[in-house]
Amino acid sequence: MTSSTAVPEPGPNAADRTHVAAGGDVDVIAIAPDPEVAAGIIEDTPLEDIFDEGVVARAQDLIARYPVSRSALLPMLHLVQSVQGYVSQEGIAFCAKQLDLSDAEVSAVATFYTMYKRKPCGEHLVSVCTNTLCAAMGGDAIYKKLQTHLGSEEKPLGHNETAGTPNEPGSITLEHAECLAACDLAPVIQVNYEYFDNQTEDKAVALVDALQAGKRPAPTRGAPLTNFKGAELQLAGFFPEDERQYRADVDGPSQAVETLRGAKLAQDRGWVAPVASDVPLPALPSKEGEKK
Template sequence: MTYSTAVPEPGPHGAKTTHMAAGPDTDVVGIAPDPAAAEGILADNPPVDPFEEDTHTRAKEIIARYPVARSALLPMLHLVQSVQGYVSQEGISFCARHLDLSDAEVSAVATFYTMYKRRPCGEHLVSVCTNTLCAAMGGEAIYKKLQTHLGSEDAPLGQEETAGTPNEPGSITLEHAECLAACDLAPVIQVNYEYFDNQTPEKAVALVDALQAGKKPAPTRGAPLTNFKGAELQLAGFFPEDELTYRGDVDGPSQAVETLRGAQIAADRGWTAPATQDVPLPELEKK
């Protein structure tokens, strides 16, 4: 036979309520299992904003680019990563406040795109393409080699794990990427989204060794190498004010001989695409 009690008790006894109401004179700290935690709950301590005034100013500049504020979310998340090296919960709330969104709405976007990291990244993000063609050309071997080189044979570095202390000089976060859109130059690696083409396990090891030593090897093509936070600031839409540096960052050559080979062969042989004809669009039924 069971019976109900005023408050929960051990054993097969139900309870009329699942909690005991606290009176105005209840010593919440005194009855708490961890008084220190209870004191923290009772204290009115607003969360510390980790973003300085210039970050708030940049956020407003980003929002001003768009007719609807919420459209600025993607570059805002890159701005957050340029400061913290990842998208923290504080970063989620920062974006939500500026864009008049809920934390859940921002989190839904931040967890959908792999470019937004939920754990602190190293000074450099090394992305190894392991999609079909790169894998066939040796991408998988490169990734496994870097796993053991940056970790060890017994404890290889895992996906989006960091060798060294995140955000510290020489630290490297390793990830495998599904496709880096450079099949003609496979296998490829990106460092902070800049290309290093035609890689081998030996070249990849030399590359990460240089990064750990504080060097910045020149990418195969594209802009000069920066660190992960610097790349994120550019993805947020902020570039150096110096014109020469700016042009060097945005005008770095992106094409390669392999990329243009098909177009060159067509030009040499006089091949052209069939002429297109303007075809009227069919009329749609009016609603």
């Protein structure tokens, strides 16, 4: 006869319960809304009260771009964020309804990618690269500085937390980001996914101060700055139909002197890559028992 254990263990013994309680380092809020956010879910807010006919039309436009409708899920989640500023449970239900998926299938994607936010974001999303090179060049110090500047010394602003009221003008959501693919310009910050290169603590503070004051500083590279919802609409694949307005929204410098330095040196000195010659692949030894 076997005896039960408090939690599941290898072997024949049964368990009093079928799960282990989450430890203190498990961010449950990141994968499920807190009670205040969940209030609207419990009340079953009609989707049409949140996502109107215009949003539905855009969702159907996205679906029409793919041979298989479920392939439109990623841009559709961006579309949801362009409406609400995050992916709510209602947003998940909306995507599921449009794509004929289950809520669980949509949730699995929305909780996998960090670009989909599960709590309401500020007007601007400020991402500080804290990966190896940026961290060594000052990224960690910049992040800590912004934590106390947007919060306080006693209560620094945490990862994915917002200074101000989410979605309201001047509000900022701060996050530490993994590699932003700009090591040659480290340390870097992104605001709504647009680059601000070669940052310092003072530059970073001045940047967030300008955002809180309602200004939109020009990024080092990339398109003119918009707000988080506007950037999400672009990521969903929707732009102004007017060509002039479209160009004004998306055109901007996309290269930096540092990035092109090696190519410029090669051009100035006449360096070219050696031409690769075809080399026959070595014969693989036959496996034991294999027919020759």
